[in-house]
Amino acid sequence: MAPDQGGNDALDSDAGVGGMTPNEVLTSGENNTTYDAGFYQQGSIGDYVWEDTDGDGVQDGTEAGIGGVPVTLTGTTGDGQPVTLTTTTAPYGSYELQDSNRARTNLRSARLRVTHL
Ligand SMILES: [Ca+2]
Ligand SMILES: [Ca+2]
Numbered sequence: 001m002a003p004d005q006g007g008n009d010a011l012d013s014d015a016g017v018g019g020m021t022p023n024e025v026l027t028s029g030e031n032n033t034t035y036d037a038g039f040y041q042q043g044s045i046g047d048y049v050w051e052d053t054d055g056d057g058v059q060d061g062t063e064a065g066i067g068g069v070p071v072t073l074t075g076t077t078g079d080g081q082p083v084t085l086t087t088t089t090a091p092y093g094s095y096e097l098q099d100s101n102r103a104r105t106n107l108r109s110a111r112l113r114v115t116h117l
């Protein structure tokens with residue numbers, strides 16, 4: 001996240017590229033408690049598409065994953081921007097979706113569509 005967001009130096013993050021803050025020179029006795037660092041870890045969603053041969057909705061040990069299945073995530077960010085992410089399951093049915101657009105760090109809600117014919 002870019003430093004100095006929001007206009008309140010007591011609450012904003014000041015860490016920039018590489019976690020560095022600007023150079024600060026303090027005068028004798030000065031106490032500056034506005035140097036903060038807010039970190040954000042990107043989330044992801046997944047995980048598995050399988051053939052539920054007994055139809056009980058549980059991944060039983062004998063039920064194999066299905067590869068090549070399209071998975072689409074549609075949702076919105078906290079400020080209402082639409083987000084669509086797509087992937088295809090790996091050969092053994094696993095998938096993971098992660099938003100690579102670091103500008104959209106506040107995915108608020110989303111739904112998954114799994115298409116298998
Ligand atoms: Ca600041
Ligand atoms: Ca600050």
Ligand SMILES: [Ca+2]
Nearest residue numbers: 052056058060
């Ligand atoms: Ca099952």
